[in-house]
Amino acid sequence: MHSRLQHSLLGALAGLFFWSLEEGTWHALGLDPRAFFALAVLGTVFFGAALAMLGEIGARKALGAAIVIAIPVALLGWWDAAGFGPERPIAAQMRYGLLALFVLATVPIPFAMVSLTRGRSHWANYPELFTHSWNIVVRYGAAWLFLGLVWLVLFLSSRLLESVDIDILQTLFQRSEIALPLSGAILGLGLAVVTELEEMISPTLILRLLRLLLPAVVIVVAVFLIGLVLRRMQGAAGDFPETETLLAMAVAAVTLISIGVEREDHEAVEAPVLRLSARGLALILPVMVAVAVWIEWQRIADTGWTPSRVAEFVLTALLAGYGIGYALATLSGRLWMERVRRVNIAMALMLVAVALLWLTPLIAPYKIATRSQIALYEAGRIEAARLPIYAMETDWGLAGKAGVARLRELAETDPSLASALARGKAPAESETRLTGLREDIVLPPGAGAPPEALLSLLLQEAGPGAASLCLPHPDGQPSCALVRADFLPDLPGDEAMFVRQGDYSGLIDLYAERDGSWRRVSRGQVVVEAGTAQGSLDPVIAAIAKGALEIVPSGIFGLRAGGQMILPLSR
Numbered sequence: 175m176h177s178r179l180q181h182s183l184l185g186a187l188a189g190l191f192f193w194s195l196e197e198g199t200w201h202a203l204g205l206d207p208r209a210f211f212a213l214a215v216l217g218t219v220f221f222g223a224a225l226a227m228l229g230e231i232g233a234r235k236a237l238g239a240a241i242v243i244a245i246p247v248a249l250l251g252w253w254d255a256a257g258f259g260p261e262r263p264i265a266a267q268m269r270y271g272l273l274a275l276f277v278l279a280t281v282p283i284p285f286a287m288v289s290l291t292r293g294r295s296h297w298a299n300y301p302e303l304f305t306h307s308w309n310i311v312v313r314y315g316a317a318w319l320f321l322g323l324v325w326l327v328l329f330l331s332s333r334l335l336e337s338v339d340i341d342i343l344q345t346l347f348q349r350s351e352i353a354l355p356l357s358g359a360i361l362g363l364g365l366a367v368v369t370e371l372e373e374m375i376s377p378t379l380i381l382r383l384l385r386l387l388l389p390a391v392v393i394v395v396a397v398f399l400i401g402l403v404l405r406r407m408q409g410a411a412g413d414f415p416e417t418e419t420l421l422a423m424a425v426a427a428v429t430l431i432s433i434g435v436e437r438e439d440h441e442a443v444e445a446p447v448l449r450l451s452a453r454g455l456a457l458i459l460p461v462m463v464a465v466a467v468w469i470e471w472q473r474i475a476d477t478g479w480t481p482s483r484v485a486e487f488v489l490t491a492l493l494a495g496y497g498i499g500y501a502l503a504t505l506s507g508r509l510w511m512e513r514v515r516r517v518n519i520a521m522a523l524m525l526v527a528v529a530l531l532w533l534t535p536l537i538a539p540y541k542i543a544t545r546s547q548i549a550l551y552e553a554g555r556i557e558a559a560r561l562p563i564y565a566m567e568t569d570w571g572l573a574g575k576a577g578v579a580r581l582r583e584l585a586e587t588d589p590s591l592a593s594a595l596a597r598g599k600a601p602a603e604s605e606t607r608l609t610g611l612r613e614d615i616v617l618p619p620g621a622g623a624p625p626e627a628l629l630s631l632l633l634q635e636a637g638p639g640a641a642s643l644c645l646p647h648p649d650g651q652p653s654c655a656l657v658r659a660d661f662l663p664d665l666p667g668d669e670a671m672f673v674r675q676g677d678y679s680g681l682i683d684l685y686a687e688r689d690g691s692w693r694r695v696s697r698g699q700v701v702v703e704a705g706t707a708q709g710s711l712d713p714v715i716a717a718i719a720k721g722a723l724e725i726v727p728s729g730i731f732g733l734r735a736g737g738q739m740i741l742p743l744s745r
Contacts, residue, residue, distance in 0.1 A: 178366040180233055181225065185362025188221035189355035196350060211264040212252035219279040220244035225362060226283055226310045229369030231290050239286040247278045250533040257540060257571045267571060270485045270532070270539065277529035281522055283310065300515045301437035308377035316375055317364030324360050381433050385443055388430050388451035395423065395458050402465065417473075417486055420466045424493045427459050431500060432518055435511040442511055456504040456514070460497035466490050477556065479546035481570060484539035488528060495521055540570040544577035551591075552584075558591040559645050607633055607640060614644040616655040619721040624656055628670055628685060628692045635694070644674065647712070655718040659725045662686070662695070671698060673711055673718070680711040 194200060195214055205213065224240035231239070251271075258267040265272060284306035289297045296302070332343035368375050434452035436442045443449050467490055474483055499517035503510045531537045544566060550556040563581065566574035578595070585592040611629050633640040644654035655673045661684060662669055670685045670692070682698025700711075717723055 177229060177370065178363055181228060181362035181366035182359040183362070184221065184225060184228065185358035185360070185365075186355040187358070188217075188225070188362075189358030190351075191217045191221065192358075193351050193354040196354075207260045207264055208252055208255040211255050212248045214265075215251040215275060216244050216248035219247045219275075221358075223279065223283055225365055226314070227287055229313075229366060230306070230309075231287055235290045239283075239290060243279060243282050243286065247275055250278065250530070251275050254533040257538070257573060259572055259575065267569065269569075270481065273485075274529040274532040277525055278533075281526050281529075285522075298519050300519060303519070304437040304515075308381065309372065312375065312377045312380065313365055313368045316368045317361050320364035320367075321357060321361045325357070381436070384430065384433050385448055388434055388443070388448050388455060391423075391427060391430060392451045392454045392458065395427070395455070395462060399458070399461055399465065417466055417469050420462060420469070421486065421489055421493065424459060424462045424466065424497075427455050427462065428493065428496050428500075431456050431459075431514065435514045439511055453504050453510070456500035460494070460501050463490060463494045463497045467494070477560065478550045479543045480562065480565070481539040481543050484537070484542055488532070488537070492521065492525060492528060495524060538573070540573040544570060544573045548577055548580055551581075558588065558594040560642055561591075561594060562642070563595055564640060607643075611644055614646060614652065614654065616652040616715055616719045618657060618718055618723060621658065624658075624670070625687070625692065627690070628687075631685070631692050631694075632672065647675075651712060652715050652719060653712075655715040657718060657723065661725075665695070669695070673698070673714055675711040675715060682711070 195217070200210060200213060220240045220243075223243050224236050227236035227239060230236075254268065254271050254274075255264045258264050284303045285297055287306045288299050288302045292299055292302060328343060332341075335341065335343060431452055434443045434448065443452055466486075470483065470486055470490065474487075496517065499521065500514055503513035503517055506513055528537075532539075547556070547561055547566070551558065551561060561581070563578060567578045568574075570577070581591060581595060585595055608626065608629055611633065612623070615624065615629075617624070633643060636643045644652075646652055653675050657671045657673070658668045659671070660668050661671060665686050667687060672681075672683045672685065674681045680700075682700070683694050684696040684698060685692050686695045
């Protein structure tokens with residue numbers, strides 16, 4: 175009961191803290207945006223870490239360890255925030271910096287718990303680190319689920335009481351000074367109960383289930399790599415695979431291998447197929463990372479660095495460390511699982527180090543990206559129209575703004591750059607984008623001009639990429655086409671099919687007009703006809719430009735019964 179009270183009280187204090195941030199209470203101290211952001215990071219990390227450790231190591235140790243973790247993380251957040259302007263909340267501009275702060279706030283927690291319970295000399299005790307890490311994940315997951323269920327019950331209760339003109343529970347939904355502390359107290363209570371029932375609610379079941387994915391993942395990755403090699407050997411045209419998907423699969427592989435080797439050998443996978451799959455995945459992981467490096471390098475060489483590519487490169491380097499370590503451990507002999515565990519500890523420390531560097535000038539993704547884009551332009555390797563000017567000015571912090579200022583200086587002697595800068599302005603500042611999109615988008619011969627509302631929607635959905643939406647390819651060929659026809663007979667009027675081929679992937683969207691406004695109603699799918707190979711959408715766009723197209727039935731009929739329409743899946 176004492177533990178439940180401690181958890182609930184700490185959770186309620188956390189709720190009050192977040193309410194004070196929401197209400198602007200701290201602004202009375204005259205904090206600038208950087209200081210306010212650092213304060214928010216300090217409170218978030220402190221309460222999150224303290225609640226994670228409270229049930230295991232006691233209040234005094236948990237609060238002390240939490241403040242030791244939170245203060246450096248908040249200071250690093252304050253330091254990194256210097257690279258962003260005050261026009262938008264700093265958290266909305268940091269993106270990858272928030273991920274680095276999350277790493278610095280969470281990875282040290284199990285190390286602190288082991289050091290405080292087993293002694294500093296045992297800080298790298300892998301079984302303890304593994305247990306604490308997964309227990310925290312399960313506890314927080316169960317507590318958040320409990321919080322969601324409580325609020326669902328409160329909502330249903332409120333609706334029920336409202337039916338008899340009793341609206342007392344509405345206060346909980348309307349007043350954040352009550353709702354947030356109450357939510358924190360409920361979350362803390364959930365964490366306390368889950369900690370008390372740790373033997374019943376443990377990660378063991380989840381980990382044992384995840385182990386079963388090992389053979390499937392090995393097969394999928396092996397088939398992908400073989401298919402990629404065969405396509406390149408045959409010179410097949412087509413898109414590069416998405417680097418993000420490949421890296422996500424590599425992260426999943428690292429997770430599954432770690433789960434497979436467990437805390438100790440006697441708890442690791444025993445079935446021959448699972449053990450063989452774990453070793454096979456450990457050997458395939460470096461190949462996956464090498465493919466990701468190759469794909470990413472193709473993109474960087476073509477269009478330069480961007481902040482997201484810097485982040486992907488850093489993640490790839492970390493995964494390369496896991497891959498090389500796992501492969502060497504797997505080839506080392508009988509004690510390979512023990513060596514995998516050592517690799518995990520070393521890479522956890524490396525992860526903290528990289529996150530630390532990311533928040534310092536030693537890794538400055540926005541500066542790297544800005545200098546790369548300007549250098550490519552000055553070297554004549556990228557056209558002015560393809561510079562990510564809008565992203566530089568709105569999403570790349572002060573470094574991006576400085577880069578745009580440099581481009582304005584260069585634009586004094588380059589009309590094409592001046593035009594690109596005009597197109598790169600925010601939509602409220604310039605109508606040049608709409609004009610450019612009208613010029614760049616391909617229509618069938620004789621087709622009427624596309625509605626301005628539809629073009630505006632396309633630009634809005636493109637977000638930071640709106641400035642370069644539908645720009646022709648470097649060889650001058652168009653990259654977008656728009657065809658209006660009655661593609662969906664169940665909807666009134668004609669729809670608009672938007673076909674776009676980007677640098678590495680294609681996109682097909684279907685838009686419909688209703689009450690004077692356009693909205694996306696479906697995505698398109700390529701159905702390869704017999705005797706042809708699926709490649710990019712460039713031939714489709716070129717054929718539309720020439721008028722070599724026809725509107726044909728797709729061969730799908732629906733079943734209408736009981737006031738509903740049932741459609742078969744597209745072949």
